[in-house]
Amino acid sequence: MESAIQLSCFDCSLRPDRVFCDLPADALEAFDAIKTTALYPRGTTLFTEGRPARGVFMLCDGRAKLSVCSGNGRRLTLRIAGPGEMLGLSAAVSGTPYEVTAEMLDNSQVAFVRRKDMLRFLRMHRDACLQVVHLLSQDLHTAYDRVRAIGLVRTRHHPAVKAVS
Amino acid sequence: MLSPYGLEIVESCLTCKVRAERIFCDLPNAALQAFENIKYATAYPKGAVLFVEGQNPRGIFVLCKGRVKMSICSTDGKTLILKIAEPGEVLGLSATVSGKPYELTAETIDPCQVNFVKREDFLRFLKEHGDACFRVAEQLSEKYNNACHEVRSLGLSHSAAEKLAKLLLEWSSRNGEAAKQEPRMKLALTHEEIAQMIGTSRETVTRLFAELKKRQIVQSKGSTLLIRNKAALRQIAGA
Numbered sequence: 001m002e003s004a005i006q007l008s009c010f011d012c013s014l015r016p017d018r019v020f021c022d023l024p025a026d027a028l029e030a031f032d033a034i035k036t037t038a039l040y041p042r043g044t045t046l047f048t049e050g051r052p053a054r055g056v057f058m059l060c061d062g063r064a065k066l067s068v069c070s071g072n073g074r075r076l077t078l079r080i081a082g083p084g085e086m087l088g089l090s091a092a093v094s095g096t097p098y099e100v101t102a103e104m105l106d107n108s109q110v111a112f113v114r115r116k117d118m119l120r121f122l123r124m125h126r127d128a129c130l131q132v133v134h135l136l137s138q139d140l141h142t143a144y145d146r147v148r149a150i151g152l153v154r155t156r157h158h159p160a161v162k163a164v165s
Numbered sequence: 166m167l168s169p170y171g172l173e174i175v176e177s178c179l180t181c182k183v184r185a186e187r188i189f190c191d192l193p194n195a196a197l198q199a200f201e202n203i204k205y206a207t208a209y210p211k212g213a214v215l216f217v218e219g220q221n222p223r224g225i226f227v228l229c230k231g232r233v234k235m236s237i238c239s240t241d242g243k244t245l246i247l248k249i250a251e252p253g254e255v256l257g258l259s260a261t262v263s264g265k266p267y268e269l270t271a272e273t274i275d276p277c278q279v280n281f282v283k284r285e286d287f288l289r290f291l292k293e294h295g296d297a298c299f300r301v302a303e304q305l306s307e308k309y310n311n312a313c314h315e316v317r318s319l320g321l322s323h324s325a326a327e328k329l330a331k332l333l334l335e336w337s338s339r340n341g342e343a344a345k346q347e348p349r350m351k352l353a354l355t356h357e358e359i360a361q362m363i364g365t366s367r368e369t370v371t372r373l374f375a376e377l378k379k380r381q382i383v384q385s386k387g388s389t390l391l392i393r394n395k396a397a398l399r400q401i402a403g404a
Contacts, residue, residue, distance in 0.1 A: 068313060068316060068317040068320070068321065069317075069321075070317065070321035070322070070403075071403050072403070074321050076316065076317070076320040076321055078313065078316060089306070090305070090306035090307075090309040090310055091306070091310070093302050093303055093305075093306040094303055094306035094307055094310065096306075096310055099309070099310050099313040099314070100313060122299060122302065123295065123299060126292070126295040126298060129295055129298040129299055129302060130291060130292060130298055132302050133262055133291065133298060133301050133302050133305060134262060134263065136259070136302060136305035136306060136309060137258070137259035137260075137262040137263040137305060138259075138263060139305075139309050140259040140268075140305060140308055140309050140312060141259060141263065141265060141268055143309055143312035143313060143316065144237065144247075144268040144269065144312055145268075146312075146316050147237065147245070147247060147312055147315050147316055147319065148237050148239070148245075150316060150319045150320045151237070151245040151315070151319040151364045152237065152238075152239040152243050152245055152364075
């Protein structure tokens, strides 16, 4: 690991640049209280497609690969998520299984919040809920771009599709 | 009141009988009253374009009645239908929230009632009403799940036959037909539109339907399609 773990969001110097993290003090304090921070090594699977949503993962630094898989093991990378992104958000909000698999590409710090705690937090903090709406809108735009790239260019086998050995 | 296109227009959300069943609409009274003040109830005929991909977002469209085709288009005119939106859905949501251009084109395929809310009014409404904000997050999550599903289907399906089988199985699981041995469904789309949903040509869809009928996997009468051999269809879908 390159850096020591930063336990409180209040000490984070990058906070003002991040869509979700730039919260009012009371919401930030509440978020600090429900999150568990840990350093995850490269290659860690944060969650797997099809599994029930346990909660959300905030990427404090580093990157994670988001991919979908077919029944026969073929894998398609949806996108690479970067620092400040919240992963597993739509599954946690809607209560449906994770729709993608998230795997760490770097050794990074990640804050985890259980689904139940996250939902209660969003209901109590309107500002945070609004940030989440912005994050989901961004995710959706990226997903539509991917649909466009695959669906309107691809004929039989898209170059992004590769078999997982 | 006199209603155009044979629609019974529900003027006020407060008196809407189906409100409780809809994710977005089932709001607390204060939020509902505020929404009532900023929305415009409008009726559209079949074939009306609510917004076009690439346009700056004017606002959101809550679909009250009827269905809307959501599609994307390539520069060479190729169209891909992402989904058929059903009543209760909020259209143009992510573009309105983010301020980025609409990412899809929305076209009515039935006469529709739509409640329109201007972007600035909607953003103010979300800031003031936490409950509504949460509902919007739920709607966006559902749309994101749907987009991931679409990526998986387009990017990882081997053949047009597999994609068509998956689509038919998905449609057959709606309207209480899921448990039936031989589910029945109304095909609301033309072969051309089905082709646009699975990213293939109209000719391929027509050929695939002919093959499915020949193998007695499906049977059609008018616009009604009966799945006679669900197991065989599942096998084609690779499920």
